[in-house]
Amino acid sequence: MASDRISPPSALLLLPPPPSISFDQFKTVYERILSRVFAALLKSLNGSNRIASLDIALSLPGLQSAPCQPPTRAFGSLQRIVEHIYRLIGVVCTERNIEMEAPGGIDARVVLLDFDSVRRLKASSHEPATAECNGPIVDLKTLASSGRLWDDIFYPDNPVGQDLATAFRSCYPSKEAPGGGGPQPVAGSPQWNPGDSLVVPGEAAGSGLHHSVILGGTFDHFHIGHKLLLTATALVLQPAGTGHAGQERSITVGVTGDEMLKNKKYAQFLESWEERCRSTGNFLTSIMDFGPPERGASRIEQIYKPGPNGRAMVMKIRPEITLKLVQILDPYGPTITEEDLTALVVSRETRSGGAAVNQERAKRGWKQLDVFEVDVIHSADVSAEDVEDFASKISSTDIRRRRMELAMI
Structure with missing residues (x-):
């Protein structure tokens, strides 16, 4: 180095x-x-x-x-x-x-x-x-x-x-x-033979092209659980070169507003909405934008409009791909205000949220969202004495607790 x-x-x-x-x-x-x-x-x-x-x-x-x-x-x-x-x-x-x-x-x-x-x-x-x-x-x-x-x-x-x-x-x-x-x-790498047929088709809720994907979360003190969820969301987005030529593709991330988090544990150590949006946007850019360096940096547009989901950060992370980071103040966010969304990504522990969203869309006569569930990272593979430390690295609540303990030293 x-x-x-x-x-x-x-x-x-x-x-x-x-x-x-x-x-x-x-x-x-x-x-x-x-x-x-x-x-x-x-x-x-x-x-x-x-x-x-x-x-x-x-x-x-x-x-x-x-x-x-x-x-x-x-x-x-x-x-x-x-x-x-x-x-x-x-x-x-x-x-x-x-x-x-x-x-x-x-x-x-x-x-x-x-x-x-x-x-x-x-x-x-x-x-x-x-x-x-x-x-x-x-x-x-x-x-x-x-x-x-x-x-x-x-x-x-x-x-x-x-x-x-x-x-x-x-x-x-x-x-x-x-x-x-x-x-x-x-040096010292083990020897192995790569397996065949590692990528298995036919395991998902839907196999269509999705030009407008959404997920929601708090995204406080960004960690590997967030990375998994956002990477899975990017996998759902329609790949380049498919669908209609020039079709705009977008990922919408509903980031919980500060007002909804006042009762969270260790709330005084929560990051602000802007900080949480910034880390989320930076990560998605890092795994999606592999364009040549001469393209220049992404431009971030701040949006403030009256009404629900009116506050947002919007950036172009690649040609024809837009990232929208929207402040949400209720459990549904843009899923019940934007009809053209086609897919929703949830973690397995919040799968009930997908059903609730589609119930609300049905009331409006809108098309149901394809719901994609993502595994939850767990601590079953660390030793018993390391479980608490592992949790402190993959849980926003535990990260805030650790911040509090450090502040008291």
């Missing part, structure tokens, strides 16, 4: 496909790799209060195959894969006492990589540029040419990792990397 950089350290980790979609297998093949990459990032922080960023690109065979397009056809397995990675990140950080999304710690973001070793010629730098694609599913060339200034790029030091790194290196402008080169191996 470059030691003289003013900006926080950043890295990319290229992960080959796992042997199977089971958390035990994810832990077996990825835990040691994540631990060593995290250690390298912490070393580069050198005890400072900066936050190191890590993009994790997990390649999956069959990701862009016809049976799995659009991604909503394979939503069940895709969100499960993302959940496994974020859960493992939580386990590793808990067991090694690493902060997540906090000063002196690591901010890890997961995207899915459309790369299959049997189609590696597709990634050749001699081919014309690929069609625009929006994350969280990206092809290898888009990832490599995104212009992100990674200090280091890591890959497992085994045959499947080396194959992925070789393909990435063929189209990566390494001379522009602050770290001074291309991918570097993670």
Whole structure:
């Protein structure tokens, strides 16, 4: 890592496909790799209060195959894969006492990589540029040419990792990397053979194209549970190059207004609505915008209108993709004021909210929303003595409690 950089350290980790979609297998093949990459990032922080960023690109065979397009056809397995990675990140950080999304710690973001070793010629730098694609599913060339200034790029030091790194290196402008080169191996990586048919179609509520997706939440003290929910929402959004040409696509995030949170535990340590919107928008941009650097920064528009859902932040995160962060002051938000919404994303613990929303839309004679459920990250895979610490990393309430305890010291 470059030691003289003013900006926080950043890295990319290229992960080959796992042997199977089971958390035990994810832990077996990825835990040691994540631990060593995290250690390298912490070393580069050198005890400072900066936050190191890590993009994790997990390649999956069959990701862009016809049976799995659009991604909503394979939503069940895709969100499960993302959940496994974020859960493992939580386990590793808990067991090694690493902060997540906090000063002196690591901010890890997961995207899915459309790369299959049997189609590696597709990634050749001699081919014309690929069609625009929006994350969280990206092809290898888009990832490599995104212009992100990674200090280091890591890959497992085994045959499947080396194959992925070789393909990435063929189209990566390494001379522009602050770290001074291309991918570097993670020593001591385990050996494994990637599984087949990891992405399974036919597990979701709907398999159509959704140009307008919504979810809601508090998004206080941003953590990996929020990351999973937002990534799943981005997976539901209609992919680039599908549907009608030039059709606008949007993600609406209903962010609970401050007035509704006064009775929350440790309310004095709640972040403001603006802070919660900012972290939510920054994360969605980080997993969806892999456009070339010359595009420039996203412009944020502040909206204040009378009536329900009148306060919002709106930004363009890619051409034809708009992100709307709307202040909600009731349980329904825009789901009962905007008829053209087509899909709703909820966590499994709030599934009843989806049914309530569709009941209200039915009263208005509106089309029902396709509801997509996302798994909840839980602490079953950490040791008994680490359960409380794990909860403090994935629960906004526990994060606020910890802030209160620190303030009292």
